[in-house]
Amino acid sequence: MNQASDHTFDLIVLGTGSAGQSVATSCREKGWSVAIIDPRPFGGTCSQHGCDPKRVLAGAAEIIARSRSLKGRGIESENAINWSELMAFKKTFVEGIPESTEEKFEQAGIHYFYGTASFADKNSIRVGENTLTGGKILIATGAQPAKLSIQGEELLGNSEGFLDLEELPKTIAFIGGGYISFEFAHIAAEAGANVHIIHHNDKPLHNFDPDLVKALVAQMEHLGITFHFNATTEKILRSGEGYVLEGKKNGEPFRLECGLAVHGAGRVPNVDDLDLEKGGVAADKKGVTVDEYLRSVSNPDVYAAGDVSGSPGLPLTPIAGLEARAVTANLLEENSVRPNYTATPSIVFTYPMLASVGMTEEQARESGKEIKVNTVDMSGWYTYKRIGDSPSMAKIILDKSDGSILGAHVLNGEADHLINYFTIAMRHGLTAEQMSDTLFGYPTEGSDMKYLLEM
Structure with missing residues (x-):
């Protein structure tokens, strides 16, 4: 001191x-x-x-996922995560x-x-x-972490504890369907764990576009992650070296055994x-x-x-x-500056990554503006097909009156880059036409921008 x-x-x-x-x-x-x-x-x-060490782990999980996407397309075998080496x-x-x-x-x-x-x-x-x-x-x-007021809450791990795990349990349950649960669930699943996500309704990642969330959930289920929607955890008990979660799922009794239960229900x-x-x-x-x-x-x-x-x-x-x-x-x-929150991007670092900036489609429709919504499946585009990036989706919301970009939502392996292009445009008032007229390096995700911004 x-x-x-x-x-x-x-x-x-x-x-x-x-x-x-x-x-x-x-x-x-x-x-x-x-x-x-x-x-x-x-x-x-x-x-x-938080963010920094999490992205280190997520980066390793991303490499595994990308490698698997190209298996049979020139890559002979998948890589594997060595948990202790990754943590070191x-x-x-x-x-x-x-x-x-x-x-x-x-x-x-x-x-x-x-x-x-x-x-x-x-x-x-x-x-x-x-x-x-x-x-x-x-x-x-x-x-x-928010207090959940459930019996045995003190037995829950948290994001900090997950980031310091010396050994990865065989089965992990994440309580809550927010970005922390999604990101850590993806890391754990790619590292070989049996992973469950328990969410109180059927709308996880509620601040993101629901169509893209649905596609991400399907991809994570394909990876082997089990989602328990409309499920609540009411009690956590010790069981040998692990834990038992008890609660309700669709009104019926729900029970799950795991080696670790992690709080992912918000902060x-x-x-x-x-x-x-x-x-x-x-x-x-x-x-x-x-x-x-x-x-x-x-x-x-x-x-x-x-x-x-x-x-x-x-x-x-x-x-x-x-x-x-x-x-x-x-x-x-002496109080001269008001922070400008215009166009704040948010990214879920799973694979594929889910990114969002600006209005959702629902918010745009409720705004009273005359809008154009471009919902695009990019899986077959050269940029994404060459790396087996599927699903690859985007939803772009434009204002018909002046061509301004109201919102952008992206699901693919390049979402962290794409969302920043849209953020620059929205924060500095660039229109769809101006962004389409911008020369980006080719072939890159930037050079595809004009096809996402068609008025």
């Missing part, structure tokens, strides 16, 4: 993830005195227990992050504290035996230990209630950014960065 002789600071930051680090460092560079607090190893979830490789991306983050704070002159932070009053934070006073306070504590703002009431900080289920400048509506000296913020932004790392930049500007320049 870096002890401060003076416990009064211009800024106190709660959380050392991407948002907290960014604001703390930027304000310190402008001469502010800054303290930062975290009860966990410094560096945040994304870099150590993953560790090379995360080891040393807490130490390097602490060193960065040292060099910047940021006072850091390990411990659980809580408000003592509107401008004071208690951490361990220290009480710190801040002219301004930033809450950037991220998110945590919520991490505010439970903050004593927000003592700080006069209003919050609801979406997070800290903020105005358009990301300032607390009830305490003008408090800001929030990232997953803990109740802003309109999605709980994604790029949004944490966007909000951090806005908060920094608003602290230094």
Whole structure:
């Protein structure tokens, strides 16, 4: 712990993830005195227990899937995942992050504290035996798994635990049909596990296009993943070295044995230990209630950014960065910047990948705009046929009045690239005609854009 002789600071930051680090460092560079607090190893979830290590594992699963797609088309045999070697490789991306983050704070002159932070009053934070006073306070504590209120909930693993598994159980059950369950289920299945996903209704990945979700589910079922829709888990019990899940499926008793049960039923703002009431900080289920400048509506000296913020932004790392930049500007320049959330892409890193940006078809139809929906099966197109990429689908939503792109939804092995082209167009107001007129390298997924944007 870096002890401060003076416990009064211009800024106190709660959380050392991407948002907290960014604001703390930027304000310190402008001469502010800054303290930062975290009860966990410094560096945040994304870099150590989330997006980054997950993508390392997903990348290996993707290679296996791509290899299988070309079996009999020039590839003689499939590859296989060595779980222990893959986990060792993953560790090379995360080891040393807490130490390097602490060193960065040292060099910047940021006072850091390990411990659980809580408000003592509107401008004071208690951490361990220290009480710190801040002219301004930033809450950037991220998110945590939502409480499910089921018997035996403490037996559930979570995404962090999955990313640190030394051995892969033979059977794994994921509770919840969100992107965490889909991504980890695909990784586990490609590594040879028997995988189940349990979801409370028949609409998983509810923020994504339902037609493309249906195609993804079919592909994952073909891989061997079992989906239990309209199913709820009511009880988790130990059984030998594994677990038994009990509940209801379509109103009938449901029972499943597994070696590991993983919480994949969503995350919520991490505010439970903050004593927000003592700080006069209003919050609801979406997070800290903020105005358009990301300032607390009830305490003008408090800001929030990232997953803990109740802003309109999605709980994604790029949004944490966007909000951090806005908060920094608003602290230094007295509320001058409103974050621009236009065209936020979201990607499910399964294989095929599912990506989305902008309006869904349903939202576009409800908007009252006159729209054109291009639903395209690209499986037979050269770009995707050459790598056996099937299914390969896209749904593009256009505004007939001006040719603007309202939404884009892609399911294939190149979705992470394609969605970024659409994001650029939507964020900067490029029309379908302008994108179609753009010269992309050939043959690539970019050179196919004009066929997806036909008016």
